[in-house]
Amino acid sequence: MLPGFLWTCFFLALPCLVLVLVSFCQRGAYGGVDFLFTGENYQRLLGFTLFGWTSDYLMILVRSLWTAFITTICCVLMAYPVAFFIASRPGRTKYLWLTLLIAPFWTNLVIRTYAWYLVLAPEMPPAQIAALFGLIEPGEALYPSTFAVYLGMVSTFLPFMALPLYASAEALNWSLVQAAQDLYSDRWRVFKTAILPQTLPGLTIGIILTFIPCMGMFVVPDMLGGAKYMLLGNLIQQQFGVSRDWPFGAAISFSLMVLTLAALFILRKRRVGNL
Amino acid sequence: MKKPGPVLVIVSLAILLFLYLPLAAVAYFSVNASRYGLVWSHFTFDWYVKMIHDEAILSAALNTFVLAVVSTAVSTVLGTALAIGMENFPWSKRLRAFLDSILQLPVVTPDIILAAALVVVFGLLRALMMKIFPHSPTSIFDPGLLTMIIGHITFQIAFVALVVRSRILAIGQNVEAAARDLYASNRYILRKITLPLLMPGIVAGAMLAFTLSLDDFMISFFTSGPKSVTLPLLIYASVHRGVTPEIHALSTVILVLTVVLVFAFERLMRLQEHRRKQ
Amino acid sequence: MNKMSEFVKGFACGGKMAKIIVFAALLLTGAGLLAGPELRLYIWSEYIDPQIVKDFEKQYHCKVIVDLYESNEEMVAKLIAGGISQYDIVVPSGYAVKSMIKQNLLLKFDKSKVPNLKNIDPKFDRLPSDPTGEYSIPYQWGTVGLMYRKDKVKDFQPSWQMILDGKEHGNFLLMDSTREMMGSILMAMGKNPNTTNKDDIIAAAKLLLQAKKNKDFKGFEGGVGGKNQILAGTAVIAVTYNGDAARGIADNPNAAFVNPKEGGLIWVDCMGITAKAPNPELAHQFINFILDAKVGAQLSNFNRYPTPNQAALPMINPKDLQNPAIYPDAQTKAKLQFLDDLGKDNRIYDEAWTMIKSR
Numbered sequence: 025m026l027p028g029f030l031w032t033c034f035f036l037a038l039p040c041l042v043l044v045l046v047s048f049c050q051r052g053a054y055g056g057v058d059f060l061f062t063g064e065n066y067q068r069l070l071g072f073t074l075f076g077w078t079s080d081y082l083m084i085l086v087r088s089l090w091t092a093f094i095t096t097i098c099c100v101l102m103a104y105p106v107a108f109f110i111a112s113r114p115g116r117t118k119y120l121w122l123t124l125l126i127a128p129f130w131t132n133l134v135i136r137t138y139a140w141y142l143v144l145a146p147e148m149p150p151a152q153i154a155a156l157f158g159l160i161e162p163g164e165a166l167y168p169s170t171f172a173v174y175l176g177m178v179s180t181f182l183p184f185m186a187l188p189l190y191a192s193a194e195a196l197n198w199s200l201v202q203a204a205q206d207l208y209s210d211r212w213r214v215f216k217t218a219i220l221p222q223t224l225p226g227l228t229i230g231i232i233l234t235f236i237p238c239m240g241m242f243v244v245p246d247m248l249g250g251a252k253y254m255l256l257g258n259l260i261q262q263q264f265g266v267s268r269d270w271p272f273g274a275a276i277s278f279s280l281m282v283l284t285l286a287a288l289f290i291l292r293k294r295r296v297g298n299l
Numbered sequence: 300m301k302k303p304g305p306v307l308v309i310v311s312l313a314i315l316l317f318l319y320l321p322l323a324a325v326a327y328f329s330v331n332a333s334r335y336g337l338v339w340s341h342f343t344f345d346w347y348v349k350m351i352h353d354e355a356i357l358s359a360a361l362n363t364f365v366l367a368v369v370s371t372a373v374s375t376v377l378g379t380a381l382a383i384g385m386e387n388f389p390w391s392k393r394l395r396a397f398l399d400s401i402l403q404l405p406v407v408t409p410d411i412i413l414a415a416a417l418v419v420v421f422g423l424l425r426a427l428m429m430k431i432f433p434h435s436p437t438s439i440f441d442p443g444l445l446t447m448i449i450g451h452i453t454f455q456i457a458f459v460a461l462v463v464r465s466r467i468l469a470i471g472q473n474v475e476a477a478a479r480d481l482y483a484s485n486r487y488i489l490r491k492i493t494l495p496l497l498m499p500g501i502v503a504g505a506m507l508a509f510t511l512s513l514d515d516f517m518i519s520f521f522t523s524g525p526k527s528v529t530l531p532l533l534i535y536a537s538v539h540r541g542v543t544p545e546i547h548a549l550s551t552v553i554l555v556l557t558v559v560l561v562f563a564f565e566r567l568m569r570l571q572e573h574r575r576k577q
Numbered sequence: 578m579n580k581m582s583e584f585v586k587g588f589a590c591g592g593k594m595a596k597i598i599v600f601a602a603l604l605l606t607g608a609g610l611l612a613g614p615e616l617r618l619y620i621w622s623e624y625i626d627p628q629i630v631k632d633f634e635k636q637y638h639c640k641v642i643v644d645l646y647e648s649n650e651e652m653v654a655k656l657i658a659g660g661i662s663q664y665d666i667v668v669p670s671g672y673a674v675k676s677m678i679k680q681n682l683l684l685k686f687d688k689s690k691v692p693n694l695k696n697i698d699p700k701f702d703r704l705p706s707d708p709t710g711e712y713s714i715p716y717q718w719g720t721v722g723l724m725y726r727k728d729k730v731k732d733f734q735p736s737w738q739m740i741l742d743g744k745e746h747g748n749f750l751l752m753d754s755t756r757e758m759m760g761s762i763l764m765a766m767g768k769n770p771n772t773t774n775k776d777d778i779i780a781a782a783k784l785l786l787q788a789k790k791n792k793d794f795k796g797f798e799g800g801v802g803g804k805n806q807i808l809a810g811t812a813v814i815a816v817t818y819n820g821d822a823a824r825g826i827a828d829n830p831n832a833a834f835v836n837p838k839e840g841g842l843i844w845v846d847c848m849g850i851t852a853k854a855p856n857p858e859l860a861h862q863f864i865n866f867i868l869d870a871k872v873g874a875q876l877s878n879f880n881r882y883p884t885p886n887q888a889a890l891p892m893i894n895p896k897d898l899q900n901p902a903i904y905p906d907a908q909t910k911a912k913l914q915f916l917d918d919l920g921k922d923n924r925i926y927d928e929a930w931t932m933i934k935s936r
Contacts, residue, residue: 035453037401039416046419051924057422073928075779080935102314109311123565127558128318132514134531135550138538139321142328146811165811168796179318232407240409243516247538250796252789254935257411262934264418264521266650266755267927268657277415284408418658425659442659525617525644525663540622540645540802 040281047274057270065275081259081276088256091245092238095177099185099234100227102178107189107226111196122190129183137176137247141165144172144248168250176244181237185230192226232291236284256280322554329547346548355533356549363529366444366519367512370451375505377452378459383493385460386467405454406461414521417450421522443524450518455511459504466500506564510557614639616859619655619664621846622647622801623821624717626879633866639859647799648754649673656682662853665860670844671706672756674713675918677849683712684850690861693868696888704845705917713847714864715885717820717877720843720905720913721757722836724807724822725814735835737765739814741784745793747813750806751785753797755930756916757842758785758816764840770914773922782929786936797934807832820882823903827881834902840912843905845885 047065050058071077110121128136144151144166151166166172196219204218220227242257256276263273329347332340350356385398405413424440440446478492494501516531523532530553537546616633618625622645630641646652649670656667661682669677677683688694694714701715723740725733730747733739740749741762752758760770762781772778788794795812803815804825817825822834848867850860866872873889881897883904884890890898897903905913919926 035417035420035449036404036413036457039413039420040404042420042423043412043416057419068928073932075775075782075929075932078932080932084935102317105307105310106314109307119565119569123562124315125318126565127561128322130510130514130561131322131554131557132516132531132534132550134516134535134538135325135553136321138534138542139325139550141538141542142324143321148324179321182314182318236407237409240411242411243535252794252796257409259931259935260411260415261520262931264415264658265654266648267931268650268654269927269931270419270422273415274419277412281408281412284412288407422658440659441662443663524660525619525642536645539647 043274044278046271047278049271049274051269051271065272066279068272069275069279084254084256084259085279087254088239091173091177091255092235095174095181095238096185096231096235098174098178099182100230102182103186103189103230104223106182106186107193107223110190111193125183125186125190128179129187133180133243136180137244140172140176140179140248141167144175167248168252170249170253172248173245173253176248177238177241180241180244181234184233184237188226188229188233189223190226192223196222228291232288236287239283240280325547325554326551329544329551331544346544347552350545350548350552353545355528356530356545359528359530359533362444362527363513363531366447366451366527366529367509370448370455370512371505371509373448374452374455374508375459375501378456378504378508379463379497379501381456382460382463382467383497385464402457402460405457410454410515410517413454414450414518417446417453417518418521421446441524442522442527444527446522446524447519447527447529450522451512451515454518455508458511459501459508462504462507463497463500466497466503469500470496503568510560614856614859616641616666616856616863617644617664617854618642618863619644619646619652619660619667621645621668622799623824624668624846624880626876629867629872629875629879632872633863636866637859637862641863647801648757650755653677653682656851661851662855664851665854665856666863667849667851668716668846669713669849670846670916671704672844672916672918674704674706674847674849676920676923678707678712679918679920682852684852684854684857685711686714686850686864687861690858691865691868693865693870696868696870696873696886698885698887701845701885704847705915706845707847713849714868716846716848716867717880717882718843718845718885719882720819720836721752721761721816721841722819722822722834722902723814724804724817724825724832724834726807726810726831727833728831729810729813735838737761737837737839740788740816741765743787743791745791748793748795748811749788749791749814750795750798750803750812750816751788752803752816753799755926757844758797759926759929760842760914760916761816764842764914765837767839770842771917771919773919773925775925778925778929782933785933789933789936818882819902820880823881823897823900826902836902836905836909836913838912840914843910843913843915845915 046057048061048063050060050062050064069081071079071082073080106125110118110125113121142148146152146165151160154160154166160166200222201214201218204214208214208217239255240257240260242255242261245253245255246258246261260273260276260280263269263276267273330342330344332343332345381402385395421440421442428440474492474496478487514531516535519529519532520535523529528536530549534546534550537543614637616639618630618641620643625643630643633639634641644664646655649672652667652669653673653676656664656677657680674683688711691714697715701718703710704713704715707713723735723737725739726747727733730739732744732746739746740751752761756770759778759781762784763770763772763777766777766781766784768774768777768781793813795806798806798815800818800821803812803817804821806812807815807817808825808829817834819834819836822832826832826834848864850857850864854860867876868886870886870888871892873884873886874892877884877886877889878892878894878897881903884893901909
């Protein structure tokens with residue numbers, strides 16, 4: 025097991041440490057890394073830029089958290105029906121439905137995202153219907169827009185949420201649900217007391233698999249949000265690309281990692297089961 | 300389980316349809332003869348023919364495949380060894396938990412972080428190599444297929460190790476303990492007992508790693524060089540410059556292949572389970 | 578005993594792994610060896626006639642691999658990240674040339690191997706970006722201006738205010754290039770596009786942010802991307818380069834191009850050989866090939882940019898020579914300025930740009 029361990033150390037743990045190191049370095053005059061230590065990258069993240077205090081980067085952070093939050097909620101709302109529907113199918117077709125659910129998840133993210141370009145184009149029904157209702161100008165596409173970004177995000181992460189939820193739904197003890205139905209006439213209470221606790225493990229895993237990657241996503245906001253929708257992932261990609269500011273990019277990445285671990289820690293504390 | 304109400308059925312079907320909507324759109328336009336714009340012209344397989352003859356697409360396909368095969372092979376071996384080693388070695392609890400968390404990092408953290416870290420590390424390694432070999436024109440750590448392979452292996456090991464480990468835990472120690480009682484050597488145990496028992500897990504891990512590599516965009520994007528463009532990168536670049544219908548055809552092929560693979564995999568798993576039960 | 582077996586396992590696995598790696602390495606190097614001489618060209622999109630590339634391949638029995646970029650910053654970022662030994666020729670704009678020389682990214686080329694240098698108009702001989710003339714060879718020059726749809730734009734004025742005044746003239750795009758977009762706005766404000774005055778830069782950034790808030794703002798695009806959107810009709814105004822616009826106008830006469838009256842940027846793109854080029858010999862031959870009078874004319878007639886190649890002028894399409902959008906008249910030229918490299922102060926622009934993109 026030694027080679028595996030060594031590899032993991034060398035190419036996984038070490039790079040992360042190096043990332044932290046570089047995040048405290050200065051950017052060279054033309055974009056290299058100067059090993060002069062400074063905390064200015066983190067200062068900049070908090071808003072203390074060359075131009076005085078701006079809330080830009082904190083805004084991006086908030087926007088990323090918010091997008092992840094909304095996406096997760098949408099996914100939860102959409103995943104529950106699907107999970108229960110599949111769980112209710114008779115034995116043979118169950119696998120068929122499950123595979124139908126998984127298949128888009130295995131397809132390429134880039135393909136799925138640019139496919140939304142086609143669906144949301146001006147000549148296609150969705151954009152034309154929206155124009156009819158006066159939501160957009162006729163002849164315009166439904167992208168780039170916040171709506172398009174959410175569409176892309178939800179369709180990307182829905183299977184991540186639905187699968188673990190399905191696993192929980194599958195193992196559901198229906199006698200408990202029936203007991204709750206006898207006790208309460210309110211459907212919501214039935215759900216809250218009988219279904220939700222039992223599906224909590226699956227739900228938690230689903231939330232982890234959705235919320236966290238969502239914060240680092242850059243393909244979907246880049247392609248569907250145009251220039252107006254910058255998230256943490258886009259910011260990081262920009263620093264390693266056109267802006268040539270590796271130390272700043274490293275600082276953002278490390279902050280994202282800290283946030284991720286914090287989120288994981290919180291979720292772990294409220295969990296049942298084994299990750 | 301009781302039958303679901305009609306509302307649930309309709310809602311679920313609608314949601315599933317929503318998932319397939321973009322994929323259907325791609326397939327629809329891959330057989331549309333109009334080159335610009337999205338108005339239906341007439342049915343044609345021209346774009347598929349063009350796609351097969353397009354050199355850039357072919358070389359990207361080759362790169363994608365080579366990358367996936369090599370990285371899957373290495374990461375399966377390393378990941379399996381890692382999983383076996385982790386379970387067998389009498390690590391202290393603390394160390395094991397620590398190792399656990401490191402392994403889980405690639406699975407739960409956004410992969411852009413790993414990609415960024417790799418860019419930085421490769422940059423530093425390049426600078427280091429330059430100091431050691433000042434006259435060499437190229438460096439082994441130049442962005443290209445090798446750096447991509449290294450990047451892929453890194454996150455694949457974690458997934459493979461996790462899958463194999465869950466299988467190890469499922470099997471339990473009994474068979475191995477029994478074999479040891481009968482004075483079997485470690486090598487023998489490994490070869491004839493552990494590995495065969497673990498095989499479904501190893502295969503599952505390998506298939507997971509393979510698919511992850513095929514699909515990967517983030518790590519490839521940050522570590523690729525001019526000659527090592529993969530299919531996802533090619534599609535991304537062409538979206539920024541204006542998508543051609545050949546790309547629709549390419550995407551449809553990839554989609555269909557993926558769906559077929561997933562169905563085949565599902566079949567395979569079920570067949571294996573049937574056999575095991577008998 | 579356990580440890581021993583672990584090591585043996587490690588070696589056995591290592592053996593398998595070694596075999597795979599060797600196989601992969603052979604595959605990759607074999608592929609590399611099998612290919613004949615190669616030239617790697619890293620160039621702006623739609624900037625070179627594919628026929629010229631093919632002609633070069635035929636004449637010199639080699640393969641040319643073309644990679645594309647949309648902005649100088651993108652190209653430099655790629656070179657810094659290791660691309661310097663993977664490309665032979667790059668085509669940076671003047672201000673980028675200066676910074677690349679300082680970063681040792683370009684090779685001093687051998688003038689004896691490029692006899693066609695004599696074809697270049699002497700005005701381009703000692704550019705401020707490369708005073709010794711040893712690192713770069715002029716390729717094309719041009720301007721940054723506004724491309725628009727005559728049939729769709731509302732109340733058009735040949736001014737940068739079309740994208741800055743906050744009124745709705747039609748969907749517009751800004752150029753996705755740090756110095757060029759900000760430089761144009763600085764000139765619209767009547768300031769020096771190479772200023773390092775933080776207040777001026779912030780003011781320019783604020784104007785751009787204001788423009789972003791306009792309902793008609795549809796995103797950032799490179800020159801080619803902007804041209805394509807104008808042709809497709811999804812944008813009515815776009816900040817593009819004059820040559821891209823000229824090509825677009827040829828495709829759709831409803832499109833037009835103007836150098837705004839407040840002034841704008843003029844640039845010279847140059848060919849440079851990277852410091853660690855895999856095939857510098859072929860690179861020299863390629864540069865010489867481009868500088869040939871006939872090829873130079875073919876190039877400019879394709880990408881519709883003004884040429885620095887004096888010997889090629891007689892063979893340029895006469896309509897292009899008289900087109901003020903392509904070859905600006907003396908009056909317009911007086912209001913155009915070059916961008917300069919700012920050394921450490923480049924950083925201010927990069928940070929401002931990040932700010933502009935993030936809100």
